[in-house]
Amino acid sequence: MDNKNSKMKDLVNIGVFSAIFMVISFIVMMPSAISPYLWMGFPGIAGIFCGTIYMLLASKVQSRGMALSIGLITGFIYFAMGECTWTILLTFAIAGIVAEIVRSSFGYNSMTGNIVSCGVIMTGFVGSPLPMWLFHDSYVDSIIKMGMDPNYVHTMSSMVSVWSLIGMVVIAFIGGFIGANFGKALLKKHFIKAGIV
Template identity: 30%
Template sequence: MPQLGGGMEIFMKNKLNGRDFITIGIFNAIGIVIYMAASFAMATTVIGGFIASGVSFMVAATVYILMAVKVKKKGVFTISGTLLGLIALSGGHLPHAVFAVIGGIICDLIIGNYESKGRIVIGYGTFALADFLGTVIPVILFGTTSFVERASKWKMSEAQINEALSYFKVSWAVGFGFITFILACIGAFVATRILKKHFEKAGVI
């Protein structure tokens, strides 16, 4: 019986509670604002639009990583991916929403119990990569019609649309995907260094 009680205590300790959800909500609100601002800034050029996910997650890394290590429980990035997915869904981007959620789930699985900073960095990079793939793979697999329609609404010129379409190829997707992953990992690595140097000493974590 003592073993059962101890196991239940560990389970409850690792389960997200009300305070955790509030923390996740607050940090996601900040992270999403940074993500959106960086994405819009990068989208002013065609190439920038393709690396927007990487740059956005690199810039927002400190917010997301601080959130994750404060809560330190499975499900943090699944919820974060779901929130990003809801934003994508509100804009009519269902595939992007699905990839965001899947990316969050995979990220949580990679990070595990937060015992390895390396796994946190790789998990976060995967989270960003999934976000990028959600914007590119559907166009490569199912055609460019939906992208052209959205691009017209974004007031992109015909020349810009044609330039963007030239990058919707597997080879370019692999290249931009790699860049996205590396940028996000750099952001996460820097974030872990900042957290180590400042936040832990301040007793924030």
């Protein structure tokens, strides 16, 4: 019975914190409409602001499946809302699996493991702008037809390269790493109580 209650509590925590994670990331995403440069930096900025939520959830759910769950839930909601293409589901699935491997390798109560996995999970946000790299021409045509400012789109298009994609993934990881450490400092007493060291 205790095990069943524990699993139910984990599921509730994952659901609640995934919703908070999603809302915060969406709020962070909104200003990206102002500038293509903000749009490119969105994964890293989201990582900074969402890192604390991820770390708090990691302290509450010290078992397998947490990272993958928050990734899949976030990716699915973005896709279902029509804000992103299927690529965000793919990137969050990959990021979630890698984050699970990291947490398992370090131990679920490892602060280092949770911080690194936070950086990894934030790379899932790269799936939002990824279509600009994967199917550039058709994606550009579609978003212009949807009403996006052509000048904005052309500026985005001019930034597309292999190096900018690599840079965006790295920035997303760094953003998550910063956000996780901010969460660590903010919630230090909570982590000690949860036995995360």
